[in-house]
Amino acid sequence: MSPRKSKSAFRTITEVADELGVAPYILRFWETKFPQIAPIKNTGGRRYYRPEDVELLRNIQDMLHNQRYTTEGVQRLIREKGVKALMGEEAMKDFFEVPEEVVLNEKSREMVVKLLRELNTVKADLQKALDEEE
Numbered sequence: 593m594s595p596r597k598s599k600s601a602f603r604t605i606t607e608v609a610d611e612l613g614v615a616p617y618i619l620r621f622w623e624t625k626f627p628q629i630a631p632i633k634n635t636g637g638r639r640y641y642r643p644e645d646v647e648l649l650r651n652i653q654d655m656l657h658n659q660r661y662t663t664e665g666v667q668r669l670i671r672e673k674g675v676k677a678l679m680g681e682e683a684m685k686d687f688f689e690v691p692e693e694v695v696l697n698e699k700s701r702e703m704v705v706k707l708l709r710e711l712n713t714v715k716a717d718l719q720k721a722l723d724e725e726e
Contacts, residue, residue: 603640612649628648
């Protein structure tokens, strides 16, 4: 038995499979059906799941096994409402909010502002491309 990992630790496919009570091949199958599940892979191809991947997998499992959604139904729900809606507000706080105690120095603040500008540019370009498709 391995030592208990922190909530923020990355997990292997075996650890996630054991935690969810499914076989590893099920997780690999879900990765093909839900592109939002994107574990980090090392050069040897070994998967490392981030905490938000594990939470998403837990919610997908619940919808498929307990709520009796079909795979297509879960895909449609994610497509229509997004991953954040699927995971629930409380889980999102753990993974997507910056803690208040984070303080940036001037150089870090400038980098964040620059990155935000770049992200907004990418967002605008993506929106433009989507609008052109319609």
